Amino acid sequence: MTDFGIAELRTSVLEAWRGSPTRFREDANAEEDLRLGGYRDRLLVELAQNAADAAGTGGTLRLSVVDGELRAANTGAPLTAEGVAALASLRASAKRGARTVGQFGVGFAAVLAVTEAPRVVSTSGGVAFSAERTRQAAADLPGVAERGGAVPVLRLAWDLPEDEPAPPQGFDTEVRLPLRAEVSVEDLLAGFAVEAPDLLLALPGLSRIEVGEQAWWREDGADGVVLVHGPTGQARWLLCRASGELDADAVEGLGIEARERPEWTICWAVPVDEHGVPQPLGEDVLHAPTPTDERLSLPARLLGSVPVESSRRRLLPGPATDAVLANAARTFVQLVLALAPEHRIALVPVPDFPKSEVDGTLRALVTAELRAASWLPAQEDGVLLVPARARVLDVLAPELAELLAEVVDGLAAAELSNQTCARQLAALEVPRIRLAEVVALVSGQDREPAWWAGFYAALAPVAEQDATAREELGGLPVPLVDGRTVTGPRDVLLPDFDQETIGALSTMDVMGLRVAHPEAVHPLLARLGARDAGPADLLDAMRTAVERSMEDAESGFDTTALVDTVLWLTESTGSRRGERPWLASLALPDTEGEFRHADELILPASPLREVFDAEVIGKDAPVGVLAEELAGRWPAEVLAAVGVIDSFVVVYEESPGGPDHELADEELWWQAVDGDLNPPAELLGVRDLDLVDDQRWPQALRLLAEQPETWQAVTRAGGYTGWWLARNARLAGAAPREWRLPAAEALTGLYDPIPDVGVRADLLAAIGVRAELTATGPADTADVLRRLADPDRAVPPGVAMRAHHVIAEAVRGGLVEPSEVDLPEEVRVLTGRVVSGEGAVVLDSPWLLAAFAPEQVVAADPDDAEALAELLDLPLAADEVDADALIGNGLPVAWADLGAVVAASELLDRPVPEGLVVVHDELSVRRGGAEHRVTWWVTEDGVVHAEDSPAGLSRALAWAVDRWGDRHLLAALLDDPTAATYLA
Structure with a gap:
């Protein structure tokens, strides 16, 4: 094995310490700072980094505890002399180049957290460190005592023991760390198990980490997805990497090692599920590439070669860091593009308070890059939008978005309208299109009616749930059946009639007529104010156009389409005259080429042309003749329904408010x-009666009788029509009420019988020809009195008496107010003569008759006398006789003592009256200074006086038993009280 020059390294360090006590303290302080500062809690991170650097790619790290030692075995390049020197330097790494992060550099100080005697064993040799052996070697140094025996462990390298085992089979290097007594093995390994999956992402050189009996390994997919397998399953991460080289200006302020290695690498990682749906992170830290203390709130993890401080916990501010972060932001766009379009919005950072200064900077950079890049899915398939030039619907309505894609440039995909995307889109400043703007965007679009129906269907769900949305949709365009498009569904008619009707309407351009095209009809239109309409509704909808048709025609507008439409709908609906009075305003041409309202025109073939005065029909006359062409194309009943005169027109109104129906003399x-005080319950009047020629009234009356409507108007009691005809029609030169029916003999002398005018009797009676004596008002009463006062009229006495009774009864009944009657100066008296009213009296009691000359007395039933006197402004006869007028001495006698009275009563089977009668041999009364012989009298106190004669006693008896009509029979019986007289 190689000894790596350990002895020389140790000797040089000791000589340096002995030569400069300050150097010893510097080394001891530096190591302590690393152990307690930047590299605390980074044991596994540093071990993994060294293993990754050694492996390059595909490396394995095994962590286990053997005989109280933590052992970290790794594959890859074995230990070298440069590596040993780096371990013992505390200040430099042995690695150069962009591939590694720093094998066996200052980070190795992290092992001092768990041990004081680390060893590194490799297939090429090894090295040991020991606090104890260092203290012994430096015992003579004054600084050791000052620090209480604390020495820098990693400055003096020692040879391995002769019996040091080689690295485990399959591994190239193993770090062996005898654990301090206070270290918990369980906690240590548990912490490693938590960190292992993240380290596999951070360190590409590692593909497997084993902790005790547990193992984690990584599989790199071709689609950028990395699978990290572990004891509890697997984690999926989508990775996006980028690399480059910083320019010289950016690395100017960095150390020599960084300047020699200007390359940068970036990796963004975001968890995804098995379907590739991202699971955005909430809070994380920046990895450089192992975790730092820089907190981030981005949806993905950033792992990159960002310059960090020597502690590796904080970024090193400067141009290099700025450049790497800018490249990271640009790379983030590629991570977003690696996702399926529908999931990309999840990676947009939402507005929030930054977790750190680096977080704020990075969020701003990422957001700016996302706003300017093409990645946002459009509604149009396959198109990507730049958010800065995109727009999104304010409502989630996929069908609507599909339709608007061909109308709105830059429309984002419909799913982005979901409120869950609102914050992300707000961060990108993507404007939302409200429904009111949608309406504005589609206005003016030239689309087929079926397209509009689909458009309404797409809007319907939104409008159904949101009242505000319905208000915003108030200006929706609606295509009409005639090819026009109107703004707003309100008052648009939704057709509910046959195809023939629809086809006819499609050829008509009538201002004001708004009938939706049947292929565009949708329930939404009704929800927004349109209404279902059949032909009748359609006709009603044309009211405004009809009422202004005259103005339009006179202004030069072609109203032909309007006229044809109205007449056609009138025929289709079976409308009749008067059902829609406003139809009479329809402007129609006359034979002179001028326009008139329909109700000012008469049909060319109307029978009324034979009875109307010739001067009221024609040019500049009240009535024009309808143009022959129009009259020939439409049935008479259709033209009549819109008001054209074909026969007499009936005007009807229930509960009329006043005389405002344009009828002659209506006021x-x-x-x-x-x-004014008692309005009639209804008005039923025939129009245009004042246009009839006075010489043609018989024909006109026969026309009135032919039609049920006009006949009903004529015969309506108290109605306008009968009232007007009675006063204004002319038969044989006089008004009907001036005549009586030939059979009405009770009116003989008062009214002349009407000549034969060819009109049946019931019609004559209906229009006012008198069939009986009536006085229904002041006018009738004045007419009767005038006729009674006409000396040229031979009025039989009975007729005169009945006339007086009728008019008196009218006064008593309140039908006539005497002050409203124009009185003649003469009156007709008992003799039948007509005399001056001066000196005449109204007979109010029968016994008074003997005190007056017949030429002075106006006959009246006693019950009528007072009313008749008030009406005629004449005194009552009783008022003209002195109170003590009676002259004569009579004898009071009981009626029962008068034998003739008893006999007459027995024959009549009547009881003999009780009480007395004063019997006179001769009886007179005084009036006006003269005496008048009378046969009987009743005084003011009710005492009956009678001359002792059949004439006197019979009248007194008839009065006493209230049998005045039997007075002549009683006179005969008193004269001869026998059965023969009674029977005769």
Whole structure:
């Protein structure tokens, strides 16, 4: 074996110590600093480094405890003289070149943590160190005593004992460390077992580490994945390596050894599972290449030849370190690219507080490199994005991302929209595309309707769960059936009708009509405000366009499509006139080429053209004639449904609010029915009656009777139509209410029978031709009074009396307010003559008649007298007779004492009245200074007086028994109280 010049090395050291006590203290302090400082707790690290340097590649390190010694056997290059010199120098390594980390350099001082007598045995020889032997050799030095016997163990090398065993079979070198008594073998080996897997990553020269009975070994895969096997299984690491050479400026400030070895190496390692999915690290330390105290928070482990301080625990600041870290950041991108695209985002450092100054620097460098490199998976297959120019959807919607990939440049893969990636993307400053921006991006896109349906389907899950998302989608483009695209689903109609309808709509361009293309329809549209629509809904949706059609037509817009669409939908829905009153606003052409609202036009073949006044139809007239071309293409009922006049039009409103229906004289009717105080429950009126020619009313009336709607309006009690016709229609030159039916003889003299005008009686009665005497209001009452006061009218007395009764009853019933009636100056009296109202009275009691001339008395039933007098502004007859008017001396007699009265009562089967009657031989009353002979009288106190004659007693008796209508029968019976008289 080689002795490596140990004796010479030892002699030179001792001479140096003896020549300079200061040198001894320097060596002792240096070794102590290494043992207690930078190399504490690094025993296995340093042993493994030496083994890796010796092996170069594929080395094995075996750690075991034999006879109280820790033994570290390794394969590879055996010990050399340079190695021995390095072990004994404390300040220099024997290794040069980029391949090694520093075999047998100052790091060997780490063994002093467990021993005072380390030995190195190799196939080429060996060397021993001993604290005890060093103390003996340096016993005469003053510094030894000063330090209490503590000496530098590794400065004096000794030969191995003659019986020192060779290294174990298969190994080239073994370090043997007799353990101090206080060292726990179990704890020592347990600690080695923890460090072993990491060292296999850090030291490429090692491929196997054995600790006692346990073993760890490494397998390098072609895909960069390293498998570290151990007692409990295996660990997978994805590795990415890079190397290069620092320039001269970068290494200028380093030691000579570093300047001689300017090469740098970098290795990034991240755990992966069996499927290659990364398992990012949380907190780690920088490895240079073995662990330092520089804490890191990166997702992967950094192992590199970063310049470190002599303790190997901290980085050495300077240009060289900066250059290596910059290269490490660039290499990190390659590690990311080595992963499957869907897993790369996991290696982006998320924003956090740096664990150290180095951590902050490295995180910033890595993030900057990742932002500028092409590695981020795009939604488009096989494309990699630069994060600085990429965008990501704000919602996780793969189908949506697939569709947007062809619309949005730089769209990142859909899976990156997951919130678990949000922090990483935020660190890369990748902007998120919110739904509102998605809407803006797709607006203006020329796509097939089916594409839009797929787009809505992709958005639906997001909109269903998020109300805010629904608001952002309010401006979604929607393709319409006519080829247009509108902004926003609100008020868009979702077609629910047949293909024929859809086909017709596709050829129509109607402003305001928004019908979605059937191939684009999706439930999302309804969720965002669109609504299902059949033909009726479609027609209703055109209301705005219809109401502005006249303005558009007069402005020169072509409204042909609108007209055809409205008429076609009207026909499709079976709409009838009045169902949609707004259809009457539709602008249609007339025969003059001008546009009018539909309800201002009449069909060319309408029968109303034969009854309307010629001046109301035509150019500049209220009514125009619909263009022949349009009338020929559409059925009359369809045109009528939009308001074109084909027959009389009925206007209906339930609970009308006022006279605002454009009916002739509607305000007068409203006042007549007291509409302001008591509005009618409904309005049912026929329009355009004022356009009828006065000479053609019979034909017009027959037309009204032919249609159920108009007939109902005519016959509605109290309705507008009957009211207007009664006053304004003309039959034989007069209004209907000026005539009576020929059969209405009770009106003889008051009204003339209507001539034969070719109109049936029930229709005549319905329009106001009188069938009976009525007074339903002030106007009717004034008309009856005027006719009664007309001297040229031969009014039979009975008719006059019944007329007075009817109008008095109207006053009593509240139908007529006397102050509202225009009175004639004359009245018709009992004789049938018409006389001045001055001096006339209203008869209020039958006995008063004898006190007045017949030419003075207006006949009335006693019950009607007061109301009639108030209406006619005449006095009652009783008010014109003196209170003490009665003249004569009579004898009070009981009715039962009058034989003729008893006999008459028996014949009539009536009881004889109780009480008295005052019987006079002759009876008179005084009025106005004159006496008037009377046959009976009733005083104000109710006492009945009668002349002793059948005429007087019969009237008094009829009054007393309330049988006034039997007075003439009683007169005959009192004169001859026999059965023959009664029967006659």
